[in-house]
Structures are given as C-alpha cells and as structure tokens.
Amino acid sequence: MKKPLIKGMIFDIKRYAIHDGPGIRTTIFFKGCPLHCPWCHNPEGIKKEQEIMLWQDRCTKCGDCVPVCPHSAISIDREISIDWGKCDLCGECIKVCHPKAIEIVGREVTSEEVMGEIEKDIIFYEESGGGVTFSGGEPFFQPKFLEALLKECKKRYINTAVDTSGYVSKEILLGLSEYVDLFLYDLKIMDSKKHNKYTGVPNELILENLRELLKRGKRVNVRLPLIPELNDDRKNIEKTGEFLASLPNLKGVNLLPYHNTWVNKFKRLSREWKPYIISPPSREKVEEVKSKLEKYGLEIKIGG
Ligand code: SF4
Ligand code: SF4
Structure with a gap:
C-alpha cells in the first residue's frame, strides 16, 4: 500500500x-507561528495560511491586474491596493503581473518534495559538517510534517537543526527531540507579562521546555535577540544571566543584535500590527551586554 502523503x-x-x-x-x-513578535525578521512566516505580498517598488502601474481580478478587489491610485475582504487568493493577478509586484507567499508541499530539495546538496553537508535546518515561522507548529522530514533526514544520515521559539507542547518537543541534532532556541524576554504583551504568549512553557531539553543532554544553542528599549535593560539581562546559569549542560549562547532591514516586509504584507522600528544597538551596548552575561560563567558569541 502506498504511504499517505504528508503535506x-x-x-x-x-x-x-x-x-x-x-x-x-x-x-x-515553515509557515505559521503561535507568536507574533513585532521585531520578527520573517513576518511572512507568522500567518499559517497563504497570503499576498505587494511590492510597490516593482509595480509599474500598467493596470493589467485590475480587469483580470474576478472579485474587483484591485485598485490603483497613487499605489496598488487590494481589498482583502474581497480577495480569495485565486492568483489571476499574479499571472499577468510581469514585474512580479504581486506574489503569493506560502505553498503547500509534500515531505517527499522537500526531501528532494534537501538531497540535492548532500555532498556539501558532508564536506562542510552541515545539514538541514527547519526554521520559520515555528516548525513545531506543523508537528506531523516536521516529524516526517526529521525521520527522512535521519534515514539518510543528514544532520538536523530546528530553529524554535520553544512555545510547543512538551510531549511534541520531547517526542521529536531524538531526531534533532541541534536546537536553535530563542529566548526573548524574561518577564512573562512583558513577553505576553509583545509576543502574544507567556514564557513559562518556553523556559520549562529549554530546561527539559538540556536535562536530557540535548545540544542547544540559545539565541538571545538584543532589542533596544525592549529587552536590553539591566533587570532583563540579569534575569537572563541567572536563568541561563541555572541550566544544566548549556554550551552555546548567541547574542543577536537587532537590525531593522526586514521592516519593508511588514509593509508588503499589509499587517494589522505595527513592526517594532528602532535603531540597532550600538557596538558598545552589545559588548556591555556580552560582558554582563559572561559574569554568569556563560560563553557568549555575538551573532549567529
Ligand atoms: S489573488 Fe485573485 S482575488 Fe486576489 S486580488 Fe488577485 S486576482 Fe483578485
Ligand atoms: S500588473 Fe503588476 S505591475 Fe501592473 S499594475 Fe498590477 S501589480 Fe502593478
């Protein structure tokens, strides 16, 4: 009997x-994430459904897309706009837009299709000590699909990493952890109320899951995004240092200075919430936070 396709x-x-x-x-x-961080570098990964991205800078205002829309959802004034209440993502406008100013983000794929792409570069993984990384969005948000891909990778001896927010049920996380060689684990804000305010979820589960993975001897690189005026205050840095120092078997911690080159992506997606736009932290601030965290006996690397 043929194996059912996992999509x-x-x-x-x-x-x-x-x-x-x-x-x-x-x-x-992966597309879809239970968090909605306003500083997310991949905001097109937050919503789990397909969506349209509008590239105003590519649009020549030729008007070709307007008559082909079966729902009269497109209008062009100073710039192109789509009435999202009418658009059903049929894709007709994309077919006629030669400058690629309209794109659908997100595609449904089978695990076999993805494995086909992964296998193209096996030789490079072997020569460089690399492999495959599942990122997003939140890979654990599609647990069956992730499971299928992880198991296929392991059958082929391909190294696997999962980049996660850690906001996933303990059963799913630990159940799949035997197929994961490395976790890239984000830690954002230590105060749970503040975490909830900015990301839409509290952080207790995230902290507990991190401890559980390390207790089981899993290899985890903790990634700390450093975001000015949001998590770079003394209290948060101290709490982060204390928490990380209390964890067993923790090896790598990466400090990731915030940058804002992704902000245009939010505009292209016509999001209802605002991106967090602020200047990146200064070199001095990054070094200061690094040395504060090192006082807790942690090994900190700047960048990822
Ligand atoms: S995707 Fe379809 S419904 Fe949506 S704007 Fe384009 S043509 Fe209209
Ligand atoms: S077809 Fe493309 S380039 Fe022409 S108006 Fe529509 S979005 Fe702009």
Whole structure:
C-alpha cells in the first residue's frame, strides 16, 4: 500500500545557508507561528495560511491586474491596493503581473518534495559538517510534517537543526527531540507579562521546555535577540544571566543584535500590527551586554 502523503505549508527554501547552524545547510522555512513578535525578521512566516505580498517598488502601474481580478478587489491610485475582504487568493493577478509586484507567499508541499530539495546538496553537508535546518515561522507548529522530514533526514544520515521559539507542547518537543541534532532556541524576554504583551504568549512553557531539553543532554544553542528599549535593560539581562546559569549542560549562547532591514516586509504584507522600528544597538551596548552575561560563567558569541 502506498504511504499517505504528508503535506505542510512552507514559504521558502534557502540553499547554501551558513548562518542557520554549523557548515553549509539547506534551510526550510515553515509557515505559521503561535507568536507574533513585532521585531520578527520573517513576518511572512507568522500567518499559517497563504497570503499576498505587494511590492510597490516593482509595480509599474500598467493596470493589467485590475480587469483580470474576478472579485474587483484591485485598485490603483497613487499605489496598488487590494481589498482583502474581497480577495480569495485565486492568483489571476499574479499571472499577468510581469514585474512580479504581486506574489503569493506560502505553498503547500509534500515531505517527499522537500526531501528532494534537501538531497540535492548532500555532498556539501558532508564536506562542510552541515545539514538541514527547519526554521520559520515555528516548525513545531506543523508537528506531523516536521516529524516526517526529521525521520527522512535521519534515514539518510543528514544532520538536523530546528530553529524554535520553544512555545510547543512538551510531549511534541520531547517526542521529536531524538531526531534533532541541534536546537536553535530563542529566548526573548524574561518577564512573562512583558513577553505576553509583545509576543502574544507567556514564557513559562518556553523556559520549562529549554530546561527539559538540556536535562536530557540535548545540544542547544540559545539565541538571545538584543532589542533596544525592549529587552536590553539591566533587570532583563540579569534575569537572563541567572536563568541561563541555572541550566544544566548549556554550551552555546548567541547574542543577536537587532537590525531593522526586514521592516519593508511588514509593509508588503499589509499587517494589522505595527513592526517594532528602532535603531540597532550600538557596538558598545552589545559588548556591555556580552560582558554582563559572561559574569554568569556563560560563553557568549555575538551573532549567529
Ligand atoms: S489573488 Fe485573485 S482575488 Fe486576489 S486580488 Fe488577485 S486576482 Fe483578485
Ligand atoms: S500588473 Fe503588476 S505591475 Fe501592473 S499594475 Fe498590477 S501589480 Fe502593478
């Protein structure tokens, strides 16, 4: 009997990635995340459904898309706009837009299709000590799809990493952890109320899951985004240092200075919530936070 196809929603596959774990990697970006951080670098990964991205800078205002829309959802004034209440993502406008100013983000794929992409670069993984990284969005938000891909990778001896917010049920996380060689684990804000305010979820589960993984001897790189005026205050840094120092078997901690080059993505997605726009932290501030965290006996690397 034929195996049932396992499908998932992704928004990108990046080959030759060098910042998503060791060596040369293929990164698979899952669509959908239970958090909605306003500083997210991949906001197209937050919503689990397909959506449209509008590139105003590519639009020539030729008007070709307007008559082909079966729901009269498109209008062009100073710029192109779509009435989201009318649009059903049929894709007709995309077919006629030659400058690619309208794009659908997100596609449903089978695990076999994704494995086909992953397998193209096996030779590079072997030579560089790389592998595949599942990122997003939140990979654990599509647990069956992630499970299928992790198991297929393991059958082929491909190194696996999962980039996660940690906001996932303990059963799912620990159940799949035997197929994960490395967790890239984000830690954002230590105060749970503040965490909830900015990300939409509290942080207790995230902290507990991190401890559980480390207790079981899993390899985890903790990633700390450093976001000015949001989590770079003395209290948060101290709480972060104390918590990380209390964890067993923790090896790597990466401090990731916030940058704002992704802000245009929010505009292209016509999001209802505002992106967090602020200047990146200064070099001095990053060094200051690094040395404060090192006082807790932690090994801190700047960047990921
Ligand atoms: S995707 Fe379809 S419904 Fe939506 S704006 Fe384009 S043509 Fe209209
Ligand atoms: S077809 Fe493309 S380039 Fe032409 S008006 Fe529509 S979005 Fe703009």
